[in-house]
Structure formats: C-alpha cells, structure tokens
Amino acid sequence: MTPLTPSLGRFAARFAALSLALALALALASPAAIAAGDKPHGAMSPAAGTVKSGIKVSAAWARASAGRARNGAAYFTVVNNGAAADRLIGAETGIAKRAELHSHRMAGGVMRMRRVEGGIALRPGASLSFAPRGDHVMLMGLKTPLKAGESFPLTLIFEGAGRIRVTIPVRAIGAGAPKPHHE
Amino acid sequence: MTRRQILIFSLGLVACVAVSWGLVALVKEQRPTQPARGGAVMVTAEADIGGPFSLVDHTGRRVTDADFRGRYMLIYFGYTFCPDVCPSELQTVGRAMDILGAKGKRIVPVFITVDPARDTVPVVKDYVAAFHPRMVGLTGSDEDVAAASKAYKIYARKAPGTKEDDPDYLVDHTSFIYLVGPDGKVAALFRAGTAPEAMATELARIAG
Numbered sequence: 495m496t497p498l499t500p501s502l503g504r505f506a507a508r509f510a511a512l513s514l515a516l517a518l519a520l521a522l523a524s525p526a527a528i529a530a531g532d533k534p535h536g537a538m539s540p541a542a543g544t545v546k547s548g549i550k551v552s553a554a555w556a557r558a559s560a561g562r563a564r565n566g567a568a569y570f571t572v573v574n575n576g577a578a579a580d581r582l583i584g585a586e587t588g589i590a591k592r593a594e595l596h597s598h599r600m601a602g603g604v605m606r607m608r609r610v611e612g613g614i615a616l617r618p619g620a621s622l623s624f625a626p627r628g629d630h631v632m633l634m635g636l637k638t639p640l641k642a643g644e645s646f647p648l649t650l651i652f653e654g655a656g657r658i659r660v661t662i663p664v665r666a667i668g669a670g671a672p673k674p675h676h677e
Numbered sequence: 678m679t680r681r682q683i684l685i686f687s688l689g690l691v692a693c694v695a696v697s698w699g700l701v702a703l704v705k706e707q708r709p710t711q712p713a714r715g716g717a718v719m720v721t722a723e724a725d726i727g728g729p730f731s732l733v734d735h736t737g738r739r740v741t742d743a744d745f746r747g748r749y750m751l752i753y754f755g756y757t758f759c760p761d762v763c764p765s766e767l768q769t770v771g772r773a774m775d776i777l778g779a780k781g782k783r784i785v786p787v788f789i790t791v792d793p794a795r796d797t798v799p800v801v802k803d804y805v806a807a808f809h810p811r812m813v814g815l816t817g818s819d820e821d822v823a824a825a826s827k828a829y830k831i832y833a834r835k836a837p838g839t840k841e842d843d844p845d846y847l848v849d850h851t852s853f854i855y856l857v858g859p860d861g862k863v864a865a866l867f868r869a870g871t872a873p874e875a876m877a878t879e880l881a882r883i884a885g
Contacts, residue, residue, distance in 0.1 A: 557764055561803025565760035565845055591845065598762065604832050605762045605852040605869065626765040627870055633760065635845045667807050668768055668775075 547655035548576020549616070554648075554662045555672055557626075559639035566590070566640050567630040568648055568662050571623050574616040580654040582622075583613035589646045591635030598627055607632070613653065642666035727855065727863040728828030732789065732821050735802035735814035742861055749784040749864070749884045750857040754831045756792035756848050757804045762869060764808075766854060771809040772873035773880060780885040781877075783859075786812040791833035791850050793822045829855065856883065 544551045554570035574580055585593040595610040605627075614629065616622060624630050631648065640646070645663045652658065665672070731741045751770055755763030770786050777784070786809050790796035793816050796804075801814035816822065826833055833850040840846075854871070858864040864883055867876055 557768075558807075560764055560767070560807035561757065561805075562800060563757050563760075563764070563804065565758045565847075567760040596761075600852070600869065603851050603853050603868070604849060606849045607761065607836065607847055627762055630761055667764065668772055 544658055544660055545575075546658050547580075547652075548578075548618075549574055549580055549652055549655040549658060551650060551658055551660050553672055554660050555665050556633075556640055556646075556662050557669075558642040558664050558667050559636065560667060562639060564634075564636050566633040566636050567596075567626070568593075568633060569624045569626065569630055570660065570662075571621060572616060572650075573621045574618055576655075577618055578654055579618060580616045580652050581613040582616065582650060583653050584651040585631045586649045586651065587633060587647065589637055589640075590633035591637075592633075593648065594632050594634065595629070596632040597629050600627075616652075640664045642669070726828075726830050726866075727857055727861070730789075730815075730821070730825035730828060732815040732817040732825060733798060735798060735805055735816075737798050740813075740815065742857075745785060745857070746861060747859045749859060749880075750787045750855075751784050751880070752787045752789060752829070752855045752857060753853075754789045754791050754826065754829065754833070754850060755852070756790050756850070757796050757800055758792065758845060759848070759850075762852055766852060766869055767805075767808040767812075769871065769873045769876060770854060771812070773876040774809050774811070776873060776877035777880055777885070780881050784856075784880060784884050787815060788812060789815045789825055790822065791826060791831060792848055793817055793819055795844075856880065858884075 550573045552571050552573070554568065556566055556568045559566055568585075572582060582595065585595060587593045595614060596607050597610050599606045599608065609632075610629070614622065622629065631650075642664055643666075645661050648660050648662050650658045650660060663672075729742050731739065734740045751774075753763070753766050753770060755766065757763075767788060774781050774784065774786055788801070788805050788808075790801060796816050798816060801816050805812040805814035815825075817825075825831075829851075831851045833848055836847040836849050852869040854867040854869075854876070855863050856865040856867070865879060867879070
C-alpha cells in the first residue's frame with residue numbers, strides 16, 4: 495500500500511471526526527424518535543375522545559363490512575398531550591379473532607400491508623392519524639360483520655398510558671371518516 | 678503508512694459504516710403520517726395493459742371481455758378479505774358512479790378478485806352489492822383469474838409470513854383502477870387514493 499500523503503492523512507482525520515459526530519448525533523436522535531416527530535396539526539376538540547395519561551384517542555370509526563367480509567379495520571386519531579413519550583404497542587377486541595397494528599406501503603402500485611412490529615412511537619405533542627390506506631388497527635376474523643349504526647369496544651394498549659378502551663362507531667360504506675372538530 | 682494514519686483511516690471507515698447504518702435505519706423507520714396519497718389521474722394513450730378474460734360473474738354466469746364491448750369497464754382487482762384498501766377504492770368507484778349519475782350509464786363498475794379460493798360467487802355477490810347496485814363481481818378458477826391478472830399485469834401474492842392454515846390471510850396486490858374503453862383497450866388508469874370527485878370528472882370527460 496502506498497503511504498498516505500500528509501494532506502490525505504489530514505482529510506482522513508477530518509472525515510473520521512465528522513463521521514463520528516454524525517454517527518453520535520444519529521444515535522442520540524434514535525430513528526424511532528424521529529419517526530414520531532410529526533408536528534401536531536389542527537386544534538383538537540376537547541370534548542371528543544378518550545384521555546388517559548395525556549394520551550387522547552378521538553375521531554374513531556370503522557367502515558361497515560361489505561357483504562360477509564371477515565376482515566375489517568378501525569381508524570382514529572391519537573394525540574400525546576403528555577410530557578413523556580409513549581408508544582402504541584397493541585390492540586384488543588372481542589369482536590374479532592385478533593386485532594393488529596397495521597401499516598401500508600405502496601410501491602409501484604402494489605399495496606403491501608404489514609403488521610407494525612414494536613409499536614408506533616408518540617413523542618410529546620405528536621398527533622397520529624390512523625386512516626384508510628394508511629396506519630390502521632386491523633380486525634382479523636370478525637365474528638360477525640360490522641353493521642352501520644352499531645359500535646364495538648376496542649382497547650388500545652400503550653407502553654406508558656396502559657390500556658385505553660375506545661368505542662368505535664361503525665359508519666356506512668360511502669360515509670367515510672367523521673368530520674374533524676374545529677373549534 | 679503510519680500506525681496513526683491506519684488508525685485514523687479505520688476509525689473513519691467505522692464511522693462511515695455507522696452513519697450508513699443509521700441512515701438505513703432512519704429510512705426504514707420513516708412512516709407515512711398521512712395515508713398514502715395517489716390523487717393524480719394517469720391517462721394512457723396506448724398502454725400495454727389489459728386483454729381478454731373469461732370469468733364467472735356474481736350471478737354465476739360466464740362472461741368474457743367481449744361481453745363488455747360497446748361499454749366502458751371501470752375495473753378494480755382486489756379481494757373481499759382485504760380490510761382497508763379494497764373497500765376504500767371500491768367505495769371511491771361507487772361514489773364516482775353516484776356523482777356521474779346518468780352520465781355514467783355507459784360505464785360498468787367491475788370488481789375482479791385476485792383470491793378465487795375464498796371469493797366464491799355468493800361471497801362476491803354480497804360484496805359488490807355493498808358498493809354499487811350496478812357493480813359486477815368476477816371470479817373463476819385459479820387459472821381463469823391468473824390469466825385475467827396477467828393481462829392487466831396484476832401482482833398478487835399471499836403476504837409473506839402468512840401461516841399456512843390462516844383462513845383470514847392477506848394478499849399483497851396491485852391497486853389501480855382501470856378504465857377500459859368500448860374497444861376493450863385501457864383508456865385511463867387511476868391511482869389508489871384518487872378522490873371520487875376527481876375520478877367522476879375524468880370519467881365524464883372520457884366516457885360521459
């Protein structure tokens with residue numbers, strides 16, 4: 495190997511220092527923390543929703559089942575008004591065989607739905623929308639089809655706030671999401 | 678090369694790897710905070726998609742693409758166990774048809790399953806009725822469905838990691854909405870997430 499010239503040595507030293515600083519910065523700001531770092535958007539209605547330990551769940555709904563469809567989805571908004579970071583790690587309901595946190599990835603027109611491993615981070619101030627074609631709680635193996643006008647209980651499990659029970663109203667196909675509250 | 682230079686160079690290399698790892702982890706962890714948006718309408722002049730098919734409709738009758746000549750087909754490929762995207766898109770189709778009203782009389786909304794094993798004729802019949810009274814549901818043998826999917830370049834596969842005996846399994850699949858003209862050729866392509874109003878406007882322009 496040819497010896498490094500002094501200038502190349504200086505470059506290597508600078509490169510190493512810069513890279514180390516970058517690596518350290520990235521390590522401190524963990525990917526999960528950055529991922530949840532969306533800005534809180536929109537004023538939330540203080541009336542609607544379920545609040546516990548600063549975690550508020552609101553605007554919950556599910557679409558009525560089409561025919562005898564056995565899988566469904568629940569949608570809602572989660573806001574972390576608390577001082578501490580939290581994480582949505584699971585969901586439970588008696589109306590389906592299982593409830594899972596799911597996310598979509600669209601690539602080249604192909605929709606791939608996947609279970610979210612390790613939960614979804616919620617930084618203080620973060621607001622996450624669970625909506626059609628995005629994150630949702632998937633209800634696998636519904637015991638009976640979801641009917642418009644009815645509602646069902648869903649328990650969301652947070653790492654910090656614990657279990658939050660939410661009532662999910664079922665909306666007719668074509669009704670879409672409930673209108674957000676603006677006050 | 679001195680020991681010091683080798684040390685510095687090695688450190689630089691390690692840091693470089695660490696940074697790359699961090700960036701990869703960051704990109705992997707980046708999650709869409711809003712639903713995936715399609716929105717835009719792509720109109721293809723002479724697309725290399727579409728073609729003949731022979732399937733069974735939701736009343737149990739065998740139909741082919743030729744039966745639709747002279748009318749437009751608004752086709753979505755999906756499956757009834759699809760909890761989120763398929764009902765979202767079919768709802769958009771139903772609403773676009775409602776907005777069009779009489780202007781849409783030459784358009785037939787069509788649902789083609791990619792999951793014939795579970796989507797039998799009666800299942801498909803109940804499913805399409807939920808989205809639009811004129812929606813046609815198509816299923817068939819594995820071979821029939823595979824041929825139709827191939828013609829439309831549809832990717833459909835059981836989601837990786839599915840347990841063999843899971844009756845509620847999910848399917849990864851291409852999620853576009855195709856407008857097929859009276860000549861049997863694809864006239865337009867709508868991305869998943871297109872708003873019903875935008876779809877209706879475009880449909881009225883092409884097929885109204």
